[in-house]
Amino acid sequence: MTDPRAPGRPAQDGPVLEVRDLHVAFQTEGRVTPAVRGVSFTVNRGETVALVGESGSGKSVTALSTVRLLGEAARVTGSVRYAGAEMIDAPEPVLRAVRGNDISFIFQEPMTSLNPLHTIEKQLAESLALHQGLTGARARARIIDLLTRVGIRDPDTRLADYPHQLSGGQRQRVMIAMALANGPDLLIADEPTTALDVTIQAQILDLLADLKRDEGLSMLFISHDLGIVRRIADRVCVMQGGEIVEQGPVAEIFANPQHPYTRTLLAAEPRGVADPIDPAAAEIVATRDLRVWFPIKRGFLRRTVGHIKAVNGATIRVRAGETLGIVGESGSGKTTLALAIMRLIESRGPIVFMGRDISAAASRDLRRLRRDMQIVFQDPFGSLSPRMTVGQIIAEGLGVHGVEKGRDKPQMVADIMAEVGLDPGAMDRYPHEFSGGQRQRIAIARAMILRPKVVVLDEPTSALDMTVQVQIVDLLRQLQRRHGLAFLFISHDLRVVRAMSHQIMVMRAGEVVEQGDAARVFSAPATDYTRALLAAAFRDHHG
Incomplete structure (x- = not known):
């Protein structure tokens, strides 16, 4: 016998999801911490609604509470209706039927959502067997179809792969395939592009937009990046401190924000350009044709049969008070180059630091130099x-x-x-x-x-909210100005790089594809690859 409270499929014109006066608090060790306070919004059929705000604003807690995924410590009150059926007090069998079947999730970091011990085929097959009873050849055909739809090339050759054998973008595509496997009505995407390169990010956003149109999906999209929200959402709810402070159509909110917090978020983009460099500034670090090649060893005798050319000929010159922005996608060699310059990995070619070639310096000598060479990491x-x-x-x-x-x-x-x-x-x-x-x-x-004299900044702002990014960029500029620091600034966020850098080096698969004055590279890129990177990074900021 079916539960009378079980939802049907939403009516064509009715809301898919209605949230009314939602309150969520967490009770731990006798202490109650409110996380969401009186949130109300709807998601209509075929519509994308974005929840936007900074870390701790309550976006993810709101999304997870829709199908009660918050755990025992959460105290949830109010109303969450999917297809007219109440979810807040629904029995577990009803929730299980809705989760994954009618409402699917895509999370920020696919590596934590995919099982590292199972192949891609096994993970997708599990979901199909559980929810649709599909097994064997029928399940395999469905899996290949799903992987094709999310843009995995030659999907039949990837079925036996494990998550670690896929790139970040491919893993996120597999996550989207899993979310689509059972033909959901509502897709909840929680920061699905944050960990990805700008070009991959653009591809995933285009994919989600296409799937929404082709499958008639509704979407609840969670992000702290207003540029992405502008590109993908129909309506936006701005969250701060567990409350929705403003909501409305995207074009309206962007053109005429009413709440001070929304205005702050919209203004939160690193601006300006790097300070001019003193013409007499001393050269701090320089390389010529620097190479980092990792040997590929095969066979019983482990003979070298080739090399992975992680960095294949990089020449730089950075003076006191100057920033070299190193950009490119994951695996392009950005961090490898910086680690080689710091003498933390082996390389070939001169590395001149403060007028002295340190490429062959002994460990004892390097230790004395370490004081002058520092790194700030991403996480x-x-x-x-x-x-x-x-x-x-x-x-x-x-x-x-x-x-x-x-x-x-x-x-x-x-x-x-x-x-x-x-x-x-x-x-x-x-x-x-x-x-x-x-x-x-x-x-x-x-x-x-x-x-120190030189600081390597390896993605120092990518894990941070937009308003915090602006503060960190301002802080780094002040420190550079005050102490004449040389920065090697590694990032895939070209907006931050543009605000920080005097020179730009664009890397791809270990090769330097373009290099030069930052203003010139941003205004008149010389290569198709740089143009593609810039188009992906700034596409959402026009208009």
């Missing part, structure tokens, strides 16, 4: 030890390289924390007690306390 949480206080993390380099004469360590830590915009009184706290933007400031302080 501030992954690069900060959770067992050390912020004060200990920032001071760690001083223990290795010594403290300047006449200064004590706590005072140096307090000074640098103040300089990067952190409260020195917080030095006894731990990384998990800070926001993403504050953690990135901690990582910058750790690099800056040694007063």
Whole structure:
């Protein structure tokens, strides 16, 4: 007997999803933390509604609460109706039937959603067997059809692949295929392009738009990037502090935002250009035809049969106060080049640092130079030890390289924390007690306390909200101005690169495809590849 509360398919003209006065709080150790407060919106048939806002605004919690995926600690009240049926108090069998069948999810990081131990075919087949009873040849035919529809080339040759054998973009396409497997009505996409290169991001957004049109899908799209929202959504709900502060048609909200927070979000884009360089500025680091080749070894005797040319001839020259922006897609060799310049991996070709070729320097000599060469990584949480206080993390380099004469360590830590915009009184706290933007400031302080000459910034803003990105870019510019720093700035976010860089180097598959003055590269790119990168990055910002 079917449950009387089980939803049917939505009527052609009725809303697919109606959320009314949704409240969500989390109860842990006797403490109640509100996450969503009184949220109301609808998603109509064939419509894309975007929930936009910064980390902690309640976007993902709202989406997960639609089919009760929040776990035992969540206290949910209000109404969530799918196809007219209430989900908030629906019994588990009804929710199970809706999840994956009628409402499907695509998440931000496919590697955490795909099982690393199972092939692509097995993971898709599981879903088809569970929800549609498809097995054997019929299931395989359906899987090949799904992979073809999401743009996986030669899908029959990829069925036996494991997730780690696919690129980031391919993994996200497989996730979309899994979400589509059972012909859902509503697709909930939670930051589905955040971890992807700009060209792949553009392809995934085009794919979602095509699928929406061809399959008659409705979509709830979650993002912190207003450029993406402008491209894909019909209506937008702006969230702050667990509430929707403004909602309406995308064109209207973008043209005439009413709420101060919406206006702040729309203005949050790194602007301006890098400061002019002093013509007399000293050269800090230079390379000539730098190569990083990894041998491919085969056979019982492990003979070298070829090379992976991770970097194949890079020539740079960076002066004090100058930023070289290194751009390109994942796997292009950007980070490999920076690690070689820092002498953290082996390479061929001269690396001249402060007038001295260090390409063959001994470890003992390199240790003395390390003080002057620092790195800030993409993920501030992954690069900060959770067992050390912020004060200990920032001071760690001083223990290795010594403290300047006449200064004590706590005072140096307090000074640098103040300089990067952190409260020195917080030095006894731990990384998990800070926001993403504050953690990135901690990582910058750790690099800056040694007063380096060159800093490698490896995707330092890509994990951050737009308003926080702007703050970090402003901070980096101030530090460069004040201390005459040379920056190697690695990023796939060309908007940030344009605001930061004096020179641009465009890399693809280990080769330098274009290089030169930033203003020239952005205004008149010389190669098709650079033009494609720029088109993908700035397409959503015109009009």
